[in-house]
Amino acid sequence: MVLMPVLPPALPAPVADALRQAVGERELLVDPDRTAGYAVDWTGRYAGATPAVVRPADTAQVAAVLAICAAHGIAVVPQGGNTGLVGGSVPLAGEVVLSLARLREVGAIDPVDGQLTAAAGAPLASVHQAAAAAGWAYAVDFAARDTATIGGTVATNAGGVHVLRHGSTRGQLTGIEAVLADGRVVSHLAGLGKDNTGYDLAGLVCGSEGTLAVVTAARLRLVVPPDHVVTALVALRDVADAVAALGVWRRALPGLQAAELVLADGLETVCEHQGLPRPFPRGAGATARAFVLVEVGGASDPTHEVAAAMDEVAGLYDVAVATDPGAAARLWCYRERHTVVIGEHGPPHKLDVTIPAASLAEFCAEVPARVPRAAPAARTWLFGHLGDGNIHVNVTGVDPGDVAVDEAVLGHVLELGGSISAEHGIGTAKRRWLTRARSPVQVEVFRSIKAALDPAGILNPNVLLP
């Protein structure tokens, strides 16, 4: 839903003065021409307005900013790369924007533990680069890597294509530094292999979408990149066969690190719009309804294991295998180009859900039938992370704020025991759905925790909790 940006009143002069003193004259932006870019998300679906953008340089300045805002009861939206998809990082109710963009340091890698500390504003890609330069890899990866920041990935417990192997961001986090709503700093960045001394603050703040604390740095576990990677595009009879195949591959291929789902109509449109060759122009593959992009890593070449695992799969119509990076990248295009092709059909209504394996085929069949009943001009696009049961439902031909579409999709998700947010979070977009997704007691517990850590409610007050 695009909200009209009504300019909120300016900050009281003493507050503005205190913030300038904290971060320096140049880093408090109040000119609407300069703040406007911070007030709208990259999709343009969530547009607000802010009296000021504050750009602290380090943790001490973040603490000073929050102490000032807390003292004056001023609400704050923490912002990293602003690449979120649920309106969680823009000032929709006139909040001050606290940009973490200047905290960009990526520290040295511990050679035994394979960990590094990254500041909140460091782009995800900069962590990938630092890891790669030392022969390591960071497991969390997704398309917005050049803009999305580590702080944002922690705040949203970001996922991506390798979750089935390594887990989401919370699984990589061995420590955190964060500033509480009143400016107190919590720092626990030793990254010890085991540390059972009190409650898991890092895991709690991770995924809390800026409502409990402002992340300033994260200690991250790296992984050893595989020496060999085999990539295969597998053509299957239908989604049910793809789900069953996942069960086989998970057992047979310990190096399975991605299993991405694409459907026949999406693949066809991607080929057409992007001028890509059909991957299976003839034979049974041409009649397949579901395609899975499988990536398997190994210390030794896993080609034979992959081939053997394919032999166990029912409903397998054809396989295209890539063993060099160029060929693998060409296979990934069939999955990755979905977003741009969908965008050519108008601004999509984006939903991101998890479905239990047993219901995934039913969901993929039902959504294209249910959505047009709610919005006759709608076209649905389904693709996503089969390995996690995570389907990205994109709907074009509708208003991006169409609540009937939400009802058709998310209502069905809840009927099937799925999650209304797999990896994007609740943000502003799904706040009213939280009470349908989680029990009243669970939401009460969330509120108790929020009140305990942010009693004045100044941290991202219009996000997550309804």
Next chain:
Amino acid sequence: MVLMPVLPPALPAPVADALRQAVGERELLVDPDRTAGYAVDWTGRYAGATPAVVRPADTAQVAAVLAICAAHGIAVVPQGGNTGLVGGSVPLAGEVVLSLARLREVGAIDPVDGQLTAAAGAPLASVHQAAAAAGWAYAVDFAARDTATIGGTVATNAGGVHVLRHGSTRGQLTGIEAVLADGRVVSHLAGLGKDNTGYDLAGLVCGSEGTLAVVTAARLRLVVPPDHVVTALVALRDVADAVAALGVWRRALPGLQAAELVLADGLETVCEHQGLPRPFPRGAGATARAFVLVEVGGASDPTHEVAAAMDEVAGLYDVAVATDPGAAARLWCYRERHTVVIGEHGPPHKLDVTIPAASLAEFCAEVPARVPRAAPAARTWLFGHLGDGNIHVNVTGVDPGDVAVDEAVLGHVLELGGSISAEHGIGTAKRRWLTRARSPVQVEVFRSIKAALDPAGILNPNVLLP
């Protein structure tokens, strides 16, 4: 410290009546002869007394019990297998014992996701058995597996020998069912691959040692057991070489699933007391100061990778390799028999710490020097999980409550930036240390969270928080 069990006053009759109504006449134990066994830990170091032991049969009964206790302001100690090492599951201040022992169900395994739901009182071993019967494995394992319960492993975020590969209990947890202090039930057991709908309650309750909620069930991720396992006992010049070797193995062996440290004097005493053959009776191995038990799994036989990885290690004096289970078990004896041999030297003072890799050698050299300065009759025993930097420090020849020993060991741990509790938790034993291990702000945040979830402070009130 052994506390004298002074019998607390009996429960008020209306409370006892209400509890009997909730769980049945037979499952409220008030006879001191019957409750005594629940009031002391298995090591005998922590002995208390309780007016009653309540043994609910299911989650609804747990909820009823807690609602009754909350209404009357009665403090409760949740108890699983009572195998903890820090006095966290016994009624040291006259609390009611809430035994989860009757909630023993282990559910079916989802064949695609590889997950199961286990009730709190299910012994860890029963989960191993259920997993193995279906061709899976559960990653958390340790010696007390037949008695320790799933609820206890969740409450303490239990670790064990495979943490370096799969993480601690928190890393296996995909959902939780728990009862809050006032009897409200939180249940989120769908175990979806991704689910970013609110705060991570499962991760927060995990490791909270019964102070935030009573775990009644857990949804657990299983792992695929490797088809091949190679076990090697590696003799190294010293601890510094062992740490460096870990760095090499972590990089070269993606299937590395255990790396356990044993020192020369401990190994010698184990061989002597248990009548085991010296593993390296001759040559350089006989002069080694540090030994690492390495376990490497793989879908294919990793023997060649293991051999190649050993070639890269400096200070490697000798290696004994086992490829069949019998030989592997014989190698594991050198590590596992430490506990029983130490016990023959009198009741040990047990400490469980994590040391950063860079300081591990220094710590292992310093502790045997520092402890006797604090307690001249002391003998120190060091062994543990090298892969996590987790050293179990056992001290014999001292009173198990000797605070000077704590100061000598834990004080040094803090100087080195380590953790005073790797995997055992804080419990009663290390409460007064929490404020030295975590900053004042962090302890304040812990208190805020405790107050939010258990405002009356009835859940395990004498554990974790000082």
